[in-house]
Every structure is written in C-alpha cells, then in structure tokens.
C-alpha cells in the first residue's frame with residue numbers, strides 16, 4: 001500500500017489533552033508569560049517526582065548539559081568522556097568550552113557505553129563523564145559511579161530519554177552529580193522545547209540557575225514582580241536559557257500523567273516484543289530486570305543473517321506501508337565534525353554495528369492497539385517477503 005496523508009502512522013505524536021490547553025490559556029490570561037511562578041512550581045514538582053533535592057528548569061536539555069558543565073568549571077583542554085552512540089547535544093556542549101569530547105564505544109550487545117572502556121579512557125585531564133540513558137534504559141550506574149569516584153571524575157547524566165526511569169528502584173535524577181532531562185516535542189514529557197537538571201548539591205543548582213538567566217544574582221526573574229527590585233548585579237557571563245511559564249504550564253500537566261504515559265509505553269513495548277521476538281529477521285530490545293525503562297524509544301534491530309534487505313530498505317518498506325520510523329543515532333564519530341577532531345569510521349565497531357541495524361518504531365501513549373498491530377503486521381510481512 002502506498003503512503004497517503006490520511007493513513008500515515010507518524011513516528012511520534014505528543015499526547016496533549018485539555019489539561020495542557022487550559023493550563024496554557026490560564027497563563028496567557030494571567031499576563032505573566034515568561035519565567036515566573038509556574039516555572040518554580042514545575043521545578044518543585046519535578047524535584048519531588050524524581051526524589052531530587054534541587055531542580056533547575058532550562059529552555060532545553062542541551063542548555064542544561066551546557067550549564068551542568070559550566071557549574072563544574074570545565075576548562076579549555078579538559079576532557080569529558082561520553083558515548084559515541086548519542087545525539088549531537090551530548091558532545092557539542094563539551095566543545096563549547098574548547099574541551100575534548102572523548103568518545104567511547106557501546107558495550108558489546110548494548111546501546112550503552114561500556115564502563116570498562118570508560119575506565120580505560122580516563123586520563124589526568126578527565127573532568128567528567130556523560131553517560132546517556134539510551135532509549136530510557138538506565139546505564140550501569142553502580143559501575144560508572146564507582147569508577148568516577150575513584151578518579152575524582154564528575155558524573156553528568158544525559159537523561160534526555162530517561163523520564164521516568166529507575167535504576168535498581170532509584171529514580172534517574174538522583175544518582176550522579178547532575179542529571180539533565182529533555183522536554184523536546186518527541187520526549188516522554190514535553191513542553192515543546194525545554195529541559196531540567198536535578199542535583200543534590202545546592203551550590204551547583206544555584207550556579208546553574210544564575211547562569212541560565214544572564215549570570216544575574218539571585219532571582220533575576222523577580223525584578224518585575226511586587227516583591228522584586230529593579231536592582232541587579234551581573235556576576236559572570238551568563239546565558240538566556242530560561243524556561244517560560246507557558247512551557248512550565250504544559251510541563252505540569254504532563255507531569256501529572258507521567259506514570260500513566262510510561263505504563264502505556266511499557267504496554268506497547270511488551271506487545272511489540274511478544275509479537276516480534278519469534279521472528280529471526282529482527283532482534284528485540286532487552287528489558288532491564290532490576291530497572292524501570294522509560295521506553296522513550298523502542299529500537300528494533302534488523303538481523304542481516306535472516307533478512308535479504310538491510311535496515312534502510314526495511315525503513316523504506318515500512319514507509320511504503322505508511323509507517324513512520326526513525327534511527328537513533330548516527331554515532332558521533334561518523335560525522336564530519338568528529339572526523340575533523342580525529343575520529344574515524346571503524347573506530348567503534350559495537351556502535352557501528354548497532355547503528356547499521358537499528359530502527360526506532362513508533363511508541364507513544366496515543367498509539368492504539370490497532371496502530372501497534374499495524375506495525376507488527378507490516379514487520380511480519382516484510383520478514384516473510386525478504387527472508388533468506
């Protein structure tokens with residue numbers, strides 16, 4: 001069947017209900033549009049939800065990662081270890097400081113960075129590691145934290161995919177020194193664009209908050225309120241990285257249904273896995289035994305030993321059946337920028353093997369059982385048609 005606009009099943013669609021719409025209208029009617037009481041409420045509720053002491057809202061996860069590194073005083077020439085299997089943001093924030101992103105491979109048979117390779121990559125210039133909780137499946141944090149503590153390396157978690165994820169019953173958001181979440185349009189909780197960092201450290205939180213609004217001393221946003229003052233002092237070079245009350249209102253409404261949305265995603269993942277596991281054509285994602293997966297992504301892997309067509313062709317076949325998909329990620333070391341930094345193809349074989357075979361299937365709370373079955377039937381059909 002050819003793709004038509006009417007029956008196209010999108011890769012993602014955000015779940016926006018009346019609660020989000022009326023929350024935004026309320027903010028519009030209040031007359032206070034930018035950072036204000038709704039942002040503070042969102043930070044408080046978010047911190048409570050993940051069990052963290054402090055939460056600081058940002059305009060994106062990229063901004064949160066940037067200021068997490070600023071708050072630990074990353075300097076030019078320092079090194080930060082991160083997985084090659086990640087999005088542009090995780091590496092670019094290191095480059096903002098003229099520091100070096102030191103890429104490491106995936107663990108064999110996984111999408112996560114290999115703690116063993118992390119240990120090997122540490123030098124006397126290493127200041128931080130940014131583990132990425134790929135797809136919402138938490139990294140091996142016990143191992144990572146132990147290695148980091150032993151070498152005095154800070155742990156800044158990229159949890160763009162990991163709300164709500166739990167590692168051994170503990171929420172992602174309280175494990176490392178700072179954890180950064182994304183509320184981009186496709187994420188498990190969205191504010192359109194937005195981000196949040198959580199930390200147990202009051203000084204780091206205060207520094208990130210101050211830098212997020214021009215480096216102005218305490219409560220810059222209050223200068224137009226009844227309790228505020230026009231006087232302010234710029235303490236250091238800051239950024240315009242604040243979240244708005246309009247966005248926070250959406251975030252609060254989304255947070256209230258975060259558990260329900262995760263349960264729906266988990267149910268879809270289970271349905272996919274049950275239906276696709278019996279096929280040799282694909283490998284289904286692993287499910288952590290002692291963790292909660294946020295299921296931001298459901299990444300299926302095409303099995304070249306059983307299928308005559310490659311991943312790209314499977315994506316085309318799905319598209320012809322009106323099913324949208326995506327790929328997460330083209331490893332950083334395969335991009336021009338990173339090759340200019342000295343990285344080369346073939347350097348991280350596990351990540352390349354994973355990338356070559358990966359397809360992200362639609363997974364979001366608004367996906368119906370019929371939609372899920374359509375994806376499953378299409379994949380069965382493709383596997384029959386192109387079996388070796």
Ligand SMILES: Cc1ncc(COP(=O)(O)O)c(C=O)c1O
Pocket residue numbers: 060061062063086087089090132158160161181182183184194195
């Ligand atoms: C692993 C990872 N880190 C960071 C980000 C950046 O998030 P944001 O778009 O909120 O800046 C993304 C976004 O897709 C991501 O996938």
